[in-house]
Amino acid sequence: MSEKITLLKPENPVGIVGYGSYVPRYRLPASEISRIWTDGMGGLPIEEKSVAGPDEDVTTMSIEAARNSLKRAGISPQDIRAVWVGSESHPYAVKPTSTIVAEAIGAVPSTQAADWEFACKAGTEAMVAAMGLVGSGMARYALAIGMDIAQGRPGDPLEYTAAAGGAAFLIGPGEEALAIIEASYSFVTDTPDFWRRAYQKYPEHGHRFTGEPSYFKHITEAGQAMMDATDTKPEDYAYCVFHQPNTKFPQRVGKMLGFNAEQIKTGLLVPKIGNTYSGSAIIGLTAILDEAKLGDNILMVSYGSGAGSDAMVLSVTDNISGKSEKATTTQQYIERRTEIDYATYARLRGKLVKK
Amino acid sequence: MDIPRHWRLRKQRYGLVGEVCEHCDSKVFPPRDICPDCGEEAKTLFSFSGKGEVYSHSTVYDAPKGFDESTPYTIAMVKLEEGPLVTAQLTDLQEKEVKIGMPVEMVTRKLREAGDERSMIVYGYKFRPVMSH
Ligand SMILES: [Zn+2]
Numbered sequence: 001m002s003e004k005i006t007l008l009k010p011e012n013p014v015g016i017v018g019y020g021s022y023v024p025r026y027r028l029p030a031s032e033i034s035r036i037w038t039d040g041m042g043g044l045p046i047e048e049k050s051v052a053g054p055d056e057d058v059t060t061m062s063i064e065a066a067r068n069s070l071k072r073a074g075i076s077p078q079d080i081r082a083v084w085v086g087s088e089s090h091p092y093a094v095k096p097t098s099t100i101v102a103e104a105i106g107a108v109p110s111t112q113a114a115d116w117e118f119a120c121k122a123g124t125e126a127m128v129a130a131m132g133l134v135g136s137g138m139a140r141y142a143l144a145i146g147m148d149i150a151q152g153r154p155g156d157p158l159e160y161t162a163a164a165g166g167a168a169f170l171i172g173p174g175e176e177a178l179a180i181i182e183a184s185y186s187f188v189t190d191t192p193d194f195w196r197r198a199y200q201k202y203p204e205h206g207h208r209f210t211g212e213p214s215y216f217k218h219i220t221e222a223g224q225a226m227m228d229a230t231d232t233k234p235e236d237y238a239y240c241v242f243h244q245p246n247t248k249f250p251q252r253v254g255k256m257l258g259f260n261a262e263q264i265k266t267g268l269l270v271p272k273i274g275n276t277y278s279g280s281a282i283i284g285l286t287a288i289l290d291e292a293k294l295g296d297n298i299l300m301v302s303y304g305s306g307a308g309s310d311a312m313v314l315s316v317t318d319n320i321s322g323k324s325e326k327a328t329t330t331q332q333y334i335e336r337r338t339e340i341d342y343a344t345y346a347r348l349r350g351k352l353v354k355k
Numbered sequence: 356m357d358i359p360r361h362w363r364l365r366k367q368r369y370g371l372v373g374e375v376c377e378h379c380d381s382k383v384f385p386p387r388d389i390c391p392d393c394g395e396e397a398k399t400l401f402s403f404s405g406k407g408e409v410y411s412h413s414t415v416y417d418a419p420k421g422f423d424e425s426t427p428y429t430i431a432m433v434k435l436e437e438g439p440l441v442t443a444q445l446t447d448l449q450e451k452e453v454k455i456g457m458p459v460e461m462v463t464r465k466l467r468e469a470g471d472e473r474s475m476i477v478y479g480y481k482f483r484p485v486m487s488h
Binding site: 025053054055056057059060063064091092100103104105106328332333336338 | 365366369370372402446447449450462463464465466476478481486
């Protein structure tokens with residue numbers, strides 16, 4: 001790239017003052033999907049994926065993650081000036097998820113509320129907007145959520161990984177932050193790798209565009225530009241986390257950017273919970289924050305089909321100490337598991353329709 | 356479906372918001388503006404912690420329309436740690452056997468899986484076994 005990279009850097013320091021995740025309790029082993037559709041033949045992209053219960057949707061999952069973020073932040077919900085929910089599975093086509101979440105956590109009525117959409121990067125897009133709102137001094141706190149109950153057509157490769165979960169971040173002033181968000185940088189192009197038209201239940205993918213020109217291109221461009229502009233190298237980071245459509249992609253893209261297995265492992269949750277779409281990179285970030293300590297630097301790069309990547313550099317402050325135990329940790333959610341078979345899965349997710 | 360009624364109840368239903376009596380500090384749920392303990396006015400909003408324990412329970416096999424997709428399910432009277440008893444559905448139980456005294460916590464879930472995809476989704480409190488943390 002020839003032009004000089006301009007980072008999004010807020011006027012006033014901003015950061016994460018509270019975070020929370022949510023993973024529903026059911027797990028469908030990938031071997032179970034393979035047993036049904038391919039007679040158990042072929043490699044598996046993950047071990048198992050999380051499946052939401054019959055009374056859960058993006059709204060209820062967002063409410064729980066938001067409550068966890070409030071427990072860690074210890075602030076009044078009345079001080080939140082924006083509730084933004086990024087998802088590609090909002091329960092209503094028209095009627096915001098965010099107003100229900102805002103009402104449930106007690107943030108109404110003096111708040112912004114809106115739903116964000118950009119395939120799997122709607123959550124990080126909401127975080128960038130929250131940085132702007134807080135960094136300009138217009139708001140003290142803004143809540144950004146990325147959450148999905150991903151859908152894959154029965155028998156489609158996506159069915160192995162399409163999972164449920166996500167995370168919520170309370171963005172606030174730097175002096176209260178447990179991790180400062182130093183800057184963000186986004187790399188966006190029009191790439192037709194994955195889409196779902198209105199009124200369609202399941203997404204389509206443009207096979208030729210999956211992988212190289214989409215996922216790998218956008219993440220490496222965004223990640224490398226971020227490191228160049230901040231004058232940092234992979235060894236300056238304790239952790240890195242990327243969008244996780246399967247186990248291999250994030251490991252490979254990490255390696256392409258110069259990171260090692262140790263830096264990737266803490267945030268790599270896809271083998272155990274699957275691809276949580278808008279929640280994927282950011283729930284990895286919550287698992288990192290549960291373990292991080294003062295001085296750790298973190299590089300996060302999301303990816304949304306269509307396509308774009310948001311890169312963020314975070315540095316952990318001493319406010320981190322004691323924060324993870326204030327709410328259920330991401331690993332505790334992962335360990336709480338009830339294994340189900342394909343028949344139960346089909347019933348839970350109402351998978352009677354093939355189109 | 357009674358949309359105005361759902362709308363009026365949303366605060367108490369989404370977040371377990373009740374009242375506290377300024378006279379004797381009793382916590383009131385569901386909100387009724389009068390303290391059941393001292394009979395004085397109690398209109399100050401109070402957010403319950405959502406923690407409690409199972410006081411009694413029963414399993415529903417034959418449910419009214421709108422609730423029949425998830426039968427059988429368990430309804431419990433939960434004694435909140437602040438005092439009041441509330442009746443609610445238990446969720447995320449699976450293999451867990453429900454026992455009197457079992458610690459539970461409030462979660463906000465879909466109350467109805469209405470078969471009709473055109474209708475409003477009703478959210479509200481349920482209780483699940485306490486998660487370890
Ligand atoms: Zn009283």
